[in-house]
Amino acid sequence: MLRKKFNRYLLYLREFFITLFDKKYTSSHATKQSILVVRLDSWGDYILCRNFIEGLKKLSQYKNNEFILLGNKSWKEFAELLDSEVYTKFIWVDVKLIVSSSSYRNEILKQLRDIGIHTILHPVHSRQYAVDALIRNIDAEEKIAFKGDTR
Secondary structure, X not given: OHHHHHHHHHHHHHHHHHHHHOOOEOOOOOOOOEEEEEXXXXXXXXXXXXXXXXXXXXXXXXXXXXXXXXXXXXXXXXXXXXXXXXXXXXXXXXXXXXXXXXXXHHHHHHHHHHHOOOEEEEOOOOOOHHHHHHHHOEOOOEEEEOOOOOO
């Protein structure tokens, strides 16, 4: 019990330092209503989410929006083959490097800043601390996520 609490404390502390020392990039231009969909989990979870995003894109208020996927590079070929009509742009991330390398995180943040993100959608129930810290450092007008089971 004490070990679990200690490990949880270490995760919170790690997230704090990631957020503290990572650069926060402000978007210089969100010209189009761009929606960044963040899916950095496994490909099975991505498959379950595909119908939701396709349905969202068909709604009248989102028809003219640009959908951008920030995805796990382990299922890159699969997503590009099946969802090139859903997403206008794909940004692929090595999840292990997001956790371990601040220079890699800053590179991804800079890339997102250059695109200009209006809305971030993170449709994940069991969120990861490192991914939450990355999203926290992306400048967007709106951020949507589940409360989930992450504490």
